[in-house]
Amino acid sequence: xxxxxxxxxxxxxxxxxxxxxxxxxxxxxxxxxxxxxxxxxxxxxxxxxxxxxxxxxxxxxxxxxxxxxxxxxxxxxxxxxxxxxxxxxxxxxxxxxxxxxxxxxxxxxx
Amino acid sequence: xxxxxxxxxxxxxxxxxxxxxxxxxxxxxxxxxxxxxxxxxxxxxxxxxxxxxxxxxxxxxxxxxxxxxxxxxxxxxxxxxxxxxxxxxxxxxxxxxxxxxxxxxxxxxxxxxxxxxx
Numbered sequence: 001x002x003x004x005x006x007x008x009x010x011x012x013x014x015x016x017x018x019x020x021x022x023x024x025x026x027x028x029x030x031x032x033x034x035x036x037x038x039x040x041x042x043x044x045x046x047x048x049x050x051x052x053x054x055x056x057x058x059x060x061x062x063x064x065x066x067x068x069x070x071x072x073x074x075x076x077x078x079x080x081x082x083x084x085x086x087x088x089x090x091x092x093x094x095x096x097x098x099x100x101x102x103x104x105x106x107x108x109x110x
Numbered sequence: 111x112x113x114x115x116x117x118x119x120x121x122x123x124x125x126x127x128x129x130x131x132x133x134x135x136x137x138x139x140x141x142x143x144x145x146x147x148x149x150x151x152x153x154x155x156x157x158x159x160x161x162x163x164x165x166x167x168x169x170x171x172x173x174x175x176x177x178x179x180x181x182x183x184x185x186x187x188x189x190x191x192x193x194x195x196x197x198x199x200x201x202x203x204x205x206x207x208x209x210x211x212x213x214x215x216x217x218x219x220x221x222x223x224x225x226x227x228x
Contacts, residue, residue: 032215043201043219044153088153095207097143097155097166098217 002027006089006101015110019076023089023101026070030091033065033072038086038103047074047087079108112136114220116202122226126191131223133185133202142185143203143217144177146170153201159185192227199224 003026013019021035032051036044050056050063050072062075072091076083086103115134123129135142144156157167159177176188185204189196203217 034216036219043199043222046216046218049216090153092215095141095165095215097158097168098145098153098203099155100153102152 002030002091002099004089004091004099004101006087006104008102009105010107011104012107012109013079015079015081015108017079017108019079019083019106019108021074021076021087021089021104021106023072023074024070025072025089025091025099027091027093027099028067028070029093030070031093032091033063034090034092034098035061035063035072035074036088036090036100038088040086044088044090044100076106079106081108081110084108114202114204114218116200116220116223118223119221120224120226122228123192125194125227129189129192129225131187131189131200131202131225133187133220134183135185135202135204136218137183139204139206139218141165141205141207141215142179143205144187145201145203145219146198147201147222148195148198156187189225192225194227197225197227 005024034049035047050065056063060077064073088103089101090098117132142159147153157171158165174190199222201222202220205215205217
């Protein structure tokens with residue numbers, strides 16, 4: 001059974017702080033790793049993807065991948081109240097279905 | 111910016127009735143997916159579709175479910191005889207390559223249809 005695990009939170013950070021979200025996955029064959037943001041009652045919105053070990057930066061977001069440890073993380077710098085949402089980690093092998101974690105709820109207080 | 115669209119946004123039905131959920135994927139995308147999310151739970155894969163046939167399906171996608179691409183733009187999910195436990199948000203997603211040629215296959219999600227079975 002392919003699993004993606006995330007701490008459900010809530011993770012609470014003050015405005016301007018760094019939020020760190022973590023995810024582990026069970027399938028060593030996983031090739032692509034995605035972070036989606038989901039506001040309550042809305043659909044998942046892609047933040048970024050990563051498929052090589054190391055860091056990938058996009059604006060205030062940095063994704064980190066360690067395939068040996070089967071670990072993916074997302075750092076959000078200068079967190080804003082508008083970043084308050086549930087963050088979904090998803091993984092797949094090329095061309096296959098995304099397997100989602102349950103998501104981590106982030107709350108950024110002003 | 112092109113986006114996936116879904117109709118209706120909310121569907122209420124009686125148990126045992128048939129429902130059809132509709133999706134219009136992004137126009138140059140070739141791979142289509144249905145996912146569902148029961149309230150408070152994780153997003154779960156139902157089925158993927160490419161070249162007018164199912165390419166992958168989960169154990170949730172039993173004989174009560176079917177998918178179809180009736181024309182060049184629409185992609186539908188039919189539930190033949192709805193049950194209470196079918197109440198969920200249903201998301202359609204699409205992607206260009208499906209991971210072919212080593213290209214990461216980012217899946218873009220539509221806004222969802224909230225299905226309520228009474």
